Amino acid sequence: MVIPIPCAVAVVGILHQTCTTKSPLMHTSPALMPQSALAAMVESEAQEEEEEDIRVRRLPQAIVIGARKCGTRALLDFLEVHPRVRAARGEVHYFDREERHNLGLSWYRGQMPLSRPGDVTLEKSPAYFVTEAAPARVWRMNTSIQLILILRDPVARVVSDYAQHVHRRVSKDLPPKPIESLVLTRNGDGRVNPNAKMVQTSLYHRHLRRWLRYFKPDQIHLVDGDRLVSQPHSELQQVEDFLGLKRHIRPEHFVFNATKGFYCLAPSVSSGRGKKRRQRCLGSEKGRRHPSVANSTLTALRHFFAGHDERLVQLTGRTFDWMRRNAQQFGEE
Numbered sequence: 625m626v627i628p629i630p631c632a633v634a635v636v637g638i639l640h641q642t643c644t645t646k647s648p649l650m651h652t653s654p655a656l657m658p659q660s661a662l663a664a665m666v667e668s669e670a671q672e673e674e675e676e677d678i679r680v681r682r683l684p685q686a687i688v689i690g691a692r693k694c695g696t697r698a699l700l701d702f703l704e705v706h707p708r709v710r711a712a713r714g715e716v717h718y719f720d721r722e723e724r725h726n727l728g729l730s731w732y733r734g735q736m737p738l739s740r741p742g743d744v745t746l747e748k749s750p751a752y753f754v755t756e757a758a759p760a761r762v763w764r765m766n767t768s769i770q771l772i773l774i775l776r777d778p779v780a781r782v783v784s785d786y787a788q789h790v791h792r793r794v795s796k797d798l799p800p801k802p803i804e805s806l807v808l809t810r811n812g813d814g815r816v817n818p819n820a821k822m823v824q825t826s827l828y829h830r831h832l833r834r835w836l837r838y839f840k841p842d843q844i845h846l847v848d849g850d851r852l853v854s855q856p857h858s859e860l861q862q863v864e865d866f867l868g869l870k871r872h873i874r875p876e877h878f879v880f881n882a883t884k885g886f887y888c889l890a891p892s893v894s895s896g897r898g899k900k901r902r903q904r905c906l907g908s909e910k911g912r913r914h915p916s917v918a919n920s921t922l923t924a925l926r927h928f929f930a931g932h933d934e935r936l937v938q939l940t941g942r943t944f945d946w947m948r949r950n951a952q953q954f955g956e957e
């Protein structure tokens with residue numbers, strides 16, 4: 625099998641040969657080949673099959689670096705529909721947590737799933753995107769790594785972050801803090817606090833600029849988180865192309881679940897036990913109902929992020945749907 629992915633990926637001094645070169649002999653019908661060439665081809669194919677059986681843990685060739693609450697789990701779970709994609713189960717947090725980074729690359733490699741030559745190993749840890757030290761650390765591991773960044777409307781992302789905060793608060797007996805206390809300035813002027821953590825995470829251009837100091841723009845693939853929700857297969861096909869994978873993911877792999885309000889994996893691709901296969905949706909932590917937020921707060925957030933959206937367009941040359949939507953809303957106000 626020929627998998628068209630970059631031929632050599634240097635990983636901390638070890639050169640992994642990750643591509644297979646198609647022999648010119650393979651274009652010739654076996655019936656027309658001289659006996660010796662045929663024997664060589666059979667031997668090389670047998671060797672290739674043997675190699676395919678060798679499953680080892682490899683450092684990732686690609687990382688989903690963020691952004692938090694933008695659909696990173698959906699992206700990774702859906703991408704695993706591709707037979708050559710192997711993803712680490714949980715979030716690894718190797719490049720953002722000091723104590724984990726200190727454990728070294730052999731620990732990191734140990735967190736990866738077993739894979740065959742030609743598979744693409746991936747992990748996702750959205751905290752990487754906002755961590756100052758992460759780009760340099762990733763670069764030191766592999767200068768030619770492929771990075772995937774998924775973005776969604778920065779205001780919706782803030783509200784999603786807040787929904788998680790409400791859900792995970794320690795004392796459920798007390799009412800949750802209002803979102804205003806977490807994203808607006810304390811003096812009550814209704815302005816957004818640019819230093820608030822939830823706001824900071826949505827300052828996409830700022831974080832991306834830091835990654836671009838280390839990586840070439842064509843090493844970073846941007847996924848539109850809103851489109852991943854509305855038409856997952858087309859966003860995933862673009863990721864397949866970026867990773868150099870043969871296209872496999874199709875619309876039939878997804879079914880819209882009206883109760884969940886999101887696409888889920890179709891029974892044909894979800895790994896059910898025994899013969900009963902059911903559609904598989906993401907867990908209840910994903911796609912949860914958002915708390916209602918005052919219009920004045922949403923408007924303040926939209927105004928605040930509009931200028932930052934422009935900077936993101938300048939940096940990436942991409943205009944996302946949410947930018948058009950928000951601009952239209954401003955026009956109507």
Ligand SMILES: Nc1ncnc2c1ncn2[C@@H]1O[C@H](COP(=O)(O)OS(=O)(=O)O)[C@@H](OP(=O)(O)O)[C@H]1O
Pocket residue numbers: 691692693694695696697698750783784785787852853886887888906909910911912
């Ligand atoms: N198919 C499907 N099913 C469920 N949820 C989906 C799906 N596609 C994208 N999303 C969006 O993913 C949002 C959660 O993003 P993350 O997985 O990046 O969150 S986290 O940072 O890992 O906590 C989650 O945000 P919320 O809706 O705010 O919960 C979803 O909008």
